[in-house]
Amino acid sequence: MADGADPHLVEKTLSREELLRGNFLHVVRERVVLPSGAPATREFVIHPGAVMVIPMLDDGRLVLERQYRHPVGRVMVEFPAGKLDAGEDRLACARRELQEETGYTAREWAFAGQLHPVISYSTEFIDVWFARGLAAGERRLDEEEFLDVFTATPQQLLAWSRDGSVTDAKTLVGVLWLQNVLAGAWQLDWRP
Structure with a gap:
């Protein structure tokens, strides 16, 4: 519309x-x-907006994070994500967040779409990016940031989404995108 x-x-x-x-x-x-x-x-x-990255390893596994989220009092499983800095390019933010939080850099990127996670009380939007051709490196976490990085298969992430282990809205939307991309129903325009 x-x-x-x-x-x-x-x-x-x-x-x-x-x-x-x-x-x-x-x-x-x-x-x-x-x-x-x-x-x-x-x-x-x-809210200034944010990005979320769906990092895909060459063997098909996904790079994920476990991070304590104080407002809900739980450790959450999430895709890497972060807030845009003032005037920051959105792809630059996605690259920065992936490297800072996970240590990975990516050879190729694809913009998937945008979501509005809480339309009833926030202006926040989140751009959804896919990353592939990953190379491991050193993380550069913010001083107040504590998280674990791990990998899982798309099937594991889907099962966790179905059984309620994953409840983060942006990650659940990422799972929807991932399912459709892997099934060939939604195409991505990859670029370096």
Whole structure:
């Protein structure tokens, strides 16, 4: 569907108030007019966007991470991912995050698509990238970043997604993309 195809559903912003500007979160409240003409408020997080990488080894295994996520109080299985820096090119961010978190660099990259993980309360988008032709190297984790890197087959990751071991939304979307790419249903445009 084209943007602008549903003007009868669009809310109009009247004003914005900043509620919080922290090191990571920026939260605002907007007063809006609903399509019916009634007033309403919307509170949401402004996010600069992020990338997620689906790194595929030559033998078919995937590079994954295990990382403690404080808000949910669990160690989560995830694809490598990270937030865009101001003005950063999205592919450059994908390359940086893969190398920093896993130590791997990739010979080829393919942009798969974009997802919006929490549309009800955040502007966040995540670009989905595939990486192949991986070469191992040294990780450069941020000072406050602690994670384990491991490999698994697509079948293992699919089973963990099905049994509830993997619940991270971006990783589950990555599994959907991966399934369709491996089945030949969705094509990727690989580039160096």
